[in-house]
Amino acid sequence: MSGIHLPFALCARLFRMAVSSTLALSLFVSVAAAEGVLIVVQQDAEVTTLTREEAANLFLGLGSTNSRLIPIDRSEQSLRERFYREVLGLSAASVRAHWAKQVFTGRGRPPVRISKTDVTQLLNDKPGVVTYVAIDQRPAHSRVLLSTEQGEQE
Amino acid sequence: MNRRFVWIRLSLVAILLTLSRSGIAIETYLGGFGTASLSCFSSDKADYVINDQPEGPGRTRHCDAGIDSTLGVQLDLGLSESLDFGLQIVADRNVERNFKPDVTLAQLRWRATDALTLRLGRMPTNAFLHAENRQVRYAMPWVRPPLEVYGLVPAFSQDGLEIINDGSFGRWQTEWHGGITRIAFDVAASNSRETFPIEADGAFLNLTLQDRNTQIKLGYGYSKTSFASADVEALLGALSALVFPDGAQLADDLAIDQAATHMFGLGMSHERNDWLAMAEFGYRSIEGFFRDQYGAYVTLGRRFGPWMPYSTLARRWTRGPDSDSRAGFLQPQVDALLASSRYDTNSLALGLSREITEQATLKFQADWVQPDKNSWGLYYNHAPDYDYANPDSDWLFTLSLDFIF
Numbered sequence: 025m026s027g028i029h030l031p032f033a034l035c036a037r038l039f040r041m042a043v044s045s046t047l048a049l050s051l052f053v054s055v056a057a058a059e060g061v062l063i064v065v066q067q068d069a070e071v072t073t074l075t076r077e078e079a080a081n082l083f084l085g086l087g088s089t090n091s092r093l094i095p096i097d098r099s100e101q102s103l104r105e106r107f108y109r110e111v112l113g114l115s116a117a118s119v120r121a122h123w124a125k126q127v128f129t130g131r132g133r134p135p136v137r138i139s140k141t142d143v144t145q146l147l148n149d150k151p152g153v154v155t156y157v158a159i160d161q162r163p164a165h166s167r168v169l170l171s172t173e174q175g176e177q178e
Numbered sequence: 179m180n181r182r183f184v185w186i187r188l189s190l191v192a193i194l195l196t197l198s199r200s201g202i203a204i205e206t207y208l209g210g211f212g213t214a215s216l217s218c219f220s221s222d223k224a225d226y227v228i229n230d231q232p233e234g235p236g237r238t239r240h241c242d243a244g245i246d247s248t249l250g251v252q253l254d255l256g257l258s259e260s261l262d263f264g265l266q267i268v269a270d271r272n273v274e275r276n277f278k279p280d281v282t283l284a285q286l287r288w289r290a291t292d293a294l295t296l297r298l299g300r301m302p303t304n305a306f307l308h309a310e311n312r313q314v315r316y317a318m319p320w321v322r323p324p325l326e327v328y329g330l331v332p333a334f335s336q337d338g339l340e341i342i343n344d345g346s347f348g349r350w351q352t353e354w355h356g357g358i359t360r361i362a363f364d365v366a367a368s369n370s371r372e373t374f375p376i377e378a379d380g381a382f383l384n385l386t387l388q389d390r391n392t393q394i395k396l397g398y399g400y401s402k403t404s405f406a407s408a409d410v411e412a413l414l415g416a417l418s419a420l421v422f423p424d425g426a427q428l429a430d431d432l433a434i435d436q437a438a439t440h441m442f443g444l445g446m447s448h449e450r451n452d453w454l455a456m457a458e459f460g461y462r463s464i465e466g467f468f469r470d471q472y473g474a475y476v477t478l479g480r481r482f483g484p485w486m487p488y489s490t491l492a493r494r495w496t497r498g499p500d501s502d503s504r505a506g507f508l509q510p511q512v513d514a515l516l517a518s519s520r521y522d523t524n525s526l527a528l529g530l531s532r533e534i535t536e537q538a539t540l541k542f543q544a545d546w547v548q549p550d551k552n553s554w555g556l557y558y559n560h561a562p563d564y565d566y567a568n569p570d571s572d573w574l575f576t577l578s579l580d581f582i583f
Contacts, residue, residue, distance in 0.1 A: 077349050080390035087344050087351035109451065112390050115481050117533050118449050124317040124582050128211060128252055129302065129310040130264040130287060 205256030469498025
């Protein structure tokens with residue numbers, strides 16, 4: 025009996041582990057999917073799309089990407105760090121070090137930060153403003169220039 | 179140095195007066211950076227110093243707070259959409275053994291087009307990846323840039339005219355810097371209160387390729403360098419007058435007076451997600467007794483949240499003769515002169531940094547330093563019993579707080 029019980033118990037245990045792992049993984053995936061970022065602009069703006077490289081150059085102040093666009097950073101730390109990681113491929117500390125270098129060599133200053141409550145109004149007021157939002161918080165009357173989910177599919 | 183201050187002050191006053199009378203709205207930015215640091219060096223045979231500092235931890239005092247401690251303030255005035263003025267004043271230990279502030283940046287920047295910018299005035303030297311911000315330690319992974327490479331250009335700033343061209347090449351943003359400049363600074367004599375002026379007039383051309391994760395920098399500079407030291411001039415005079423038949427030619431070969439100087443730098447930095455890799459190579463050739471100097475380092479680091487352990491392996495080496503048979507009876511003196519510029523050394527740095535706030539980082543770095551045989555190492559104020567033929571290895575420990583405001 026014990027010879028039968030032992031493999032059965034082992035199989036049951038492995039199965040439970042597989043199920044719980046899959047559940048945990050799917051939960052992680054669904055959380056990760058909800059953690060995407062949208063780069064948005066006013067819906068009437070001339071620009072229709074941005075590549076990741078263009079977005080990174082814009083938010084890092086590199087080159088003369090598009091002087092009509094004004095990058096605006098976000099004050100919510102978790103969203104900001106997610107954006108840095110998913111779009112710029114950099115940690116928040118690296119971005120801060122990058123901007124310290126830019127500022128103290130006279131190359132430019134980092135984008136202004138705004139909070140969630142100011143996003144919609146700023147987008148409506150200034151056609152050139154480009155900012156980012158959580159994937160499930162797209163403002164009304166905005167155009168999506170880049171979705172990190174789309175970017176990953178590409 | 180006072181004369182250099184005067185024209186910068188006059189320019190600033192003139193700009194501010196003109197603008198205040200013209201009624202132009204000036205966009206102003208005031209910020210700053212600094213480092214509070216303490217270093218302890220295990221050697222009692224020499225001091226560990228950086229750039230033009232005359233003393234440091236080691237023989238002069240075991241622990242020293244002056245080697246890396248810095249305070250800088252920067253003022254940017256936006257004069258119009260295309261014209262701005264930047265002024266940066268930095269206090270760190272200087273050649274005169276005090277912390278008197280010095281102007282490290284005072285420049286007019288005119289953005290002629292989206293792609294073309296002209297800078298006029300005092301600007302940072304920029305041969306290496308972190309040369310332009312080498313005083314802003316917050317913006318770099320180490321407690322200080324590796325001396326093996328960055329010590330090849332000990333000056334922080336240069337005066338002149340620079341043209342910057344921004345463009346793109348495939349996925350890369352390109353930034354060309356070309357300019358004509360004058361570098362003038364003093365260096366301290368080892369074991370002495372005496373200082374010597376160094377002057378270099380020249381031109382440079384740098385190219386930076388950058389995307390969001392990678393930066394590649396290629397730089398070349400040419401200048402005519404002059405270095406005046408009473409001891410060296412006395413020796414060269416004696417060679418010319420007393421050693422026949424080759425003394426005059428040897429004195430000419432060893433002199434650094436309007437000496438052709440070549441400077442070359444190549445560096446790459448790659449940072450992706452949590453990994454950082456950096457490597458740089460530098461080469462400096464000065465006609466005269468300084469011979470050819472090479473430096474290189476490799477840095478690897480990884481971020482774990484606010485923490486980042488990192489490691490740097492660096493080397494400085496020299497190429498050129500250690501002796502010259504033309505010196506006749508003055509050969510020991512000539513050999514000593516040639517040996518005075520042999521700084522060959524290896525170092526391994528192990529460091530750990532931690533972000534304390536968004537504007538402050540605490541760093542601890544341990545440097546194991548091993549000068550080559552027959553080398554003075556990158557040290558100063560050697561003791562009479564410093565073993566030049568077979569130097570000891572030593573440890574330098576540094577705790578520093580880098581901040582911006």
